Amino acid sequence: MTTAALVLEDGRIFRGESYGARGRSLGEVVFSTAMTGYQETLTDPSYHRQIVVQTAPQIGNTGWNDEDDESSRIWVSGYVVRDPARRPSNWRSVRSLDDELVRQGIVGVAGVDTRSLTRHLREQGAMRAGVFSGDALSDPERMRAEVLDGPEMVGSDLAREVTTAQPYVVPAVGERRFRVAALDLGIKSNTPRMMAARGIEVHVLPLSSTVDDLLAVEPDGVFLSNGPGDPATQDHAVALTRAVLERRVPLFGICFGNQVLGRAVGLETYKMRYGHRGINIPVIDTATGRVAITSQNHGFALRGEPGEEFGSDFGRGVLSHYCPNDDTIEGLRLLDVPAFSVQYHPEAAAGPHDAAPLFDEFVTMMGEGR
Incomplete structure (x- = not known):
């Protein structure tokens, strides 16, 4: 198991395991309350430069197909889930969500207490963050410094x-x-x-x-x-x-x-x-x-x-x-x-x-x- 972490600009760290591609990715961390439609969420250009947290605990159950994309690619800069499906189960699925995240180079973290994370974001607000896994993991202050060097959403022409x-x-x-x-x-x-x-x-x-x-x-x-x-x-x-x-x-x-x-x-x-x-x-x-x-x-x-x-x-x-x-x-x-x-x-x-x-x-x- 490869460890991973979501590091927030206020210093809070949520640790878990690597999901999708390994590496580092920066963006604004936000949460989505949708219980379905994760493929449409990930391919929605409106999520460009955002790290999306899914409040629904189980993600990836229906896998990934080639018909439901809302654009030509995944636009989120990072993905945070609690309980990813071990294997997809849907007649339209052609591969797993994890495989698609790897294929498109989207860095994610699984096993996170997304309820606690969502409550934190509701109280403190959406903020800059980073997902780090594998060799990208370093000491907390260094990772937070990378997050703070990232651009804010206010003033961003995306x-x-x-x-x-x-x-x-x-x-x-x-x-x-x-x-x-x-x-x-x-x-x-x-x-x-x-x-x-x-x-x-x-x-x-x-x-x-x-x-x-x-x-x-x-x-x-x-x-x-x-x-x-x-x-x-x-x-x-x-x-x-x-x-x-x-x-x-x-x-x-x-x-x-x-x-x-x-x-x-x-x-x-x-x-x-x-x-x-x-x-x-x-x-x-x-x-x-x-x-x-x-x-x-x-x-x-x-x-x-x-x-x-x-x-x-x-x-x-x-x-x-x-x-x-x-x-x-x-x-x-x-x-x-x-x-x-x-x-x-x-x-x-x-x-x-x-x-x-x-x-x-x-x-x-x-x-x-x-």
């Missing part, structure tokens, strides 16, 4: 590191009804797939795209995707969003895209203590009072009060959704131009699906735009 290098098109299923330009801030594969199922041809564009690039698609609507990092770094995406709003092209944003839209209309964003990560997080629509159980992954949020109305260069808006756990803002809607966004994931791989009708709302908005 979307440009995960965006697509070249534009690509996901064709509509059946007859094409609409064409959407999707700005890739860290898009997940299931997002264009769910739009395509609604007759939308999706043109996925790099973050570096100009407004002319976007308009060249002749879109019926514009989509702002999820993604990693600090939204305060996204001056280009914010300027592009403002250009879309000025032209009154229907716009829909999710997760990181919600924060970009918020900043485009003059709202502030802030770093949360430990964020929302999981597939079991409630959200309330302030207009209807309806509750949705949602998939989320964000460490930043829009500042404001649930139901609060605000003015902007584009007219009136309202903070339309919130999380009842802590009153975090979970969405906004502009009232004088066709634009709305939510902080959660309507594509929700691996679930739940309460928010999927938001894609239908986007379709309706584009239809009205015509």
Whole structure:
């Protein structure tokens, strides 16, 4: 057995055994409360430069397949679990989670008291950390010094590191009804797939795209995707969003895209203590009072009060959704131009699906735009 350790910037150390690749890896340590969908979590670009702690005790039971990836690779910088499966048991599995972590060079640690670790992060907040195993293990102060030399998440421009290098098109299923330009801030594969199922041809564009690039698609609507990092770094995406709003092209944003839209209309964003990560997080629509159980992954949020109305260069808006756990803002809607966004994931791989009708709302908005 090869020993391993998770070292936090505040000096706390959680020891266990090596899981996945051996070596060292630095990032922001966060916890996810999802009880399933670890493959989708690991391949979600929104987790770039984060060490993910799974609160569910048993991980790896269904192995790894080649159909459920949400991007071309694993993006987490480290992985922490309590009780990894000895062997996978699922008819779709083609290899074990451990084998895939080794194949992609993801350093992990198993056998950790993840309940104690999660309680610590809830009290102290997400923070810089490092996973060390094998020859990378050294004295505690040296490992902590490496952690403290790592970058903080505040001020990190990570979307440009995960965006697509070249534009690509996901064709509509059946007859094409609409064409959407999707700005890739860290898009997940299931997002264009769910739009395509609604007759939308999706043109996925790099973050570096100009407004002319976007308009060249002749879109019926514009989509702002999820993604990693600090939204305060996204001056280009914010300027592009403002250009879309000025032209009154229907716009829909999710997760990181919600924060970009918020900043485009003059709202502030802030770093949360430990964020929302999981597939079991409630959200309330302030207009209807309806509750949705949602998939989320964000460490930043829009500042404001649930139901609060605000003015902007584009007219009136309202903070339309919130999380009842802590009153975090979970969405906004502009009232004088066709634009709305939510902080959660309507594509929700691996679930739940309460928010999927938001894609239908986007379709309706584009239809009205015509």
